[in-house]
Amino acid sequence: MTALEVRNLTVDFPQRGRVPFRAVDRVSFSLHAGRTLALVGESGSGKSTVVRALSRLVAPTEGEVRLGGARRTRGKEYRRAVQMVFQDPFASLNPAHTVGHHLIRPLLVNGRARRGADAEAKAQELLRSVNLTPADDMAHKRPYELSGGQRQRVAIARALAPGPGVLLADEPVSMLDVSIRLEILGLLDRLKDERGLALLYVTHDLATARHFASEVMVMYRGEIVERGPSDEVILAPRHPYTQALAAAAPSSAAGRARARAARAERLAGRARRDAERREVVVGDGCRFRPRCPYAMDACTRRPPETEVGPGHRSLCWLRTDTKDSVVDSSA
């Protein structure tokens, strides 16, 4: 079941004396109940803006966001259905209030509990569902008493309080210690299964995207450059940017000798001063062109989204495997 459908989402930010900055450019995708979609990209790719637009913190310039097939959704209903987990566990809780407050307010505002004992009981239930026990104790603590992992659990519980069908997780573990990241991601996964949530997992980490999401979308400078089943996209990336991401991630499967060889290859292949190249502003063509090792003349025109495998699409002129240099630029 399609929980959320996004069509041609575009977000522009006005700039003083200049053309508005297009942070998100005609992005379309769907979220399905019980499944995780990973949105992968570096900072500046627009992935956070997508999340903010979906949670209605930022108004889209163009495009539609439809909830469960309905034409338009009233604000209140939408907020109940779509919730968000923020990135920074140290900033997402109000230091002036207890943990209980953070859960009781959304429960009351969305009519999920009655004031008083009912709200407290439901808040404690939420705490138990994210493994923060003893719940009674936890409810009276203040954020400064909690570790990063515990805070993030509270943030997740808060997002679940209104009873959403869609959960937007904006880099939920990138500011946590490495050894607890998997616990939190596992928790999100479990909650998704238990409650049939549609989960959007925004991250810059390909490895966890692969392990926790069934589908992956890769974003670069506001556009989705590649999408498809996670194993496909990450193990056999077709877009040069995704290939660069995959190559850049440390992999302990690669031996040290192989890593050293790969490094030598990278250095040899790269001209000096190419740190400059990413600064170039492109016109209408492919945005990855300044950094792309396979850039061609055709790339001055915006490439079409091409099917490169079952359910696997790439925004690139390269049709065949890049190892052959046969390229179909006749589109």
Next chain:
Amino acid sequence: MTAPTVPTVPTLPTTPRATGRGWLRPALRSRRFAAGLALLAVFVLTAALGPWLADDPNAFTADLGQAPSGAHWLGTTQTGQDVFAQLVVSARGTLLIGAASALIATVVSVVVGIGGGFLGGLADEALSLISNVFLVIPGLPLVIVVSAYVKGGGAWSTILVIALTSWAASARVLRAQTLSLRTRDYVLAARVYGEKRWRIVLVEILPNELAIIVSQFIFAVIFAILTQAGLAFLGLADPSHLTWGTMLYFAQNAEALTSGAWWWFIPPGLCIAALGTALSLISFGLDEVLDPRLRVRKVSP
């Protein structure tokens, strides 16, 4: 696999913040706070118990312009009134004006500053403009002009005048703080789960500004007392309302300075300074408690 981590520059685990229950005991650990509080308590008690501590300040006695003695601890004025009695009763007057002015100024600055900061847009622009106008107009001349107009309104006119000229600076500070807090994730989260705007301001943002508001209030009291003293000294306050400032006014008029009647003008001046010091100590002490980084540290060997 990389990620921005929280800064690992070593930081002390923070001690519990002094908000909510049980803030007094940690606050008392700060020597400055304790000292300031003690000194303030002296003045407050004096003001409260005034009439029982001293004789009628307005009674004329036969001892004119006498230096301090057993009968009159701080001597007498030119007209034979007991200076000590006046001093004690003035404490009440001064504190009342100080507190009332500061309270009104703080309330206005909270409404304008936080309201404008949160609402944004035209409302913010308008409120900012008003604040800036009040800030730019020179304070003392404005106070003098307005006082000259409303002279005769008693203590209340002084209070209102002082409040009117001191709210703007605080409003700016609160607006800046609110602008910063408005983009915090927990405020955004409240918007996402559908909290009403006015509740967000009152429940999520305001409690985090309490520290600043308290600090602004304390300095507003100091400012009010000093301004009141200045106004009174210039003869722009109601002379029948006894404050340390009016004492100075009368002392000046009776040329106490040139005649060497130090017992008349030094005590009120000292009291003003001492009260100001007490309030400052309280404010700095509270800062220390609320922000551990400001704690006075012994330099390690």
Next chain:
Amino acid sequence: MSDDADDVVLRAEHISVTYEGERPTHAVRDVGFELRRGELLGIAGESGCGKSTLAYAVARMLGPPARLTEGRVVHRDRAGAETDLLALEGEALRSFRWSRLSVVFQSAMNALNPVTTVGRQFDDIFRAHRPRMRRPERYERARALLDMVGIDPARVRAYPHELSGGMRQRVVIAMALALEPEIVIMDEPTTALDVVVQREILDEVQRLRDDLGFSVVFITHDLSLLLEISDRLAVMYAGSIVEYGPAERIAADPAHPYTQGLLRSFPDLAGERRALRGIPGSPPDLREALPGCPFAARCEHAFAPCATTPPTLVPLAPGTSAACHLHTVARTGPRPEEGRQP
């Protein structure tokens, strides 16, 4: 890179650092390590393990309330002469800093002075340490340094905000290398950058090491990265080193349960999907005295001695050591792999 165990350029012994306060925090507890000439020593650990404090202590950058309560840091120059870094004061310390040992701080790219140009900041370094250099010479050297880290030398006139994060980090690295130091301490130098930029910068650092031959102490939480780039590495937990040895060996056969758990926390990009789990629980409060092993509460192999006796670093093979009772108990105890749940 020298394999000669005698060619040590920096040696730290018994370093302990405490943060004074109502309840003092013992952030670093009796830590020692050796840095050989030309090698890259990695120090891995999560937040609160003391790795940054250790780096600051070695670089003499600790300020109150942090205090070095014991320890020695000895620098050996090429001739073999030894200097106790912690005894240096005043002029001697100042001239040592940056010309022999420099530091790249975390988020250093945000530490560039925003109101002066990049070139001017290089200039400051040269004027402070090489007073005899003349202006044209300083300018040329700044341009050469920028070129060395892969930035167009014309950028010497740029202001920091005109450069991207990755470029600013390169500038900071160039500044750290300006006086050709023997040792560079890098504290999470690439953590705030994107994966691809991080990879580029690390490649650059490796290349510079190959060309210039300096040693690096590389501090980060990213253990998988360290396993790739380090020669030797130390894993820190709760203020102490729990495992120490050549990176290859630790990658192949981690001895300490914390190292194993940490490695397990990095899911493999290309490997099989497996049940993923990190390490449950959280690090101990360093204000407390820790009886026994600080990792015991979270360790799945904890047994009798772990709660009562703190383990010490025990050599397992030449150059490798681990602080774990599993290895000190007469090797008759279960090997860590056997006890691990699938």
